Amino acid sequence: VECTQRFSLFLSSLFADDQLFQVPNNFEIQSIYPNPFNASISIKFSVIAEGKVSIRLVDISGRGVCEIFNRHLFPGIHQTAWKGTDISSGIYFLILQSGDRILSSKLLHIR
Numbered sequence: 726v727e728c729t730q731r732f733s734l735f736l737s738s739l740f741a742d743d744q745l746f747q748v749p750n751n752f753e754i755q756s757i758y759p760n761p762f763n764a765s766i767s768i769k770f771s772v773i774a775e776g777k778v779s780i781r782l783v784d785i786s787g788r789g790v791c792e793i794f795n796r797h798l799f800p801g802i803h804q805t806a807w808k809g810t811d812i813s814s815g816i817y818f819l820i821l822q823s824g825d826r827i828l829s830s831k832l833l834h835i836r
Contacts, residue, residue, distance in 0.1 A: 748800040749773055752826045755802070757819060761833035765808045768793070772823050775799050781820045782812075782832075790817065798823075809834055 749771035756769045772778055780794035793807045814836045821828045 749802060752823060752828065754819070754821055754828050754830050757830055757832065761835050762809060763835050764810060765806055766832070767804065767806050768819065769802065769804045770821055771802045772798050773800050774824060776824050778803075778821070778823045780805070780807075781822075782809075783818050783820060785816045785818075793819070 752773050754770050758767050778798045782790040817832045819830045
């Protein structure tokens, strides 16, 4: 592709200071909102190493309920949403895994 016209490109300093472009110091679940929930939740988490990241939901007995997220990610802060309309009311655990790192957080689903 050839371009013979002049153009200008302006870069905002907003991107240079944005935390999304910084590698986080910790692998962590930053927030799960709302909790308790009845329809959907938003999950914000940080990843410190490139690789496969999965988020699963297990019931109080440890049985797998569903896989919420399973993707290859780069280090950074990420967010996903999940609609929990097909599960019964009760206590669940959200399991975040990246490589050999595993975190969990308790959730309460209400109808």
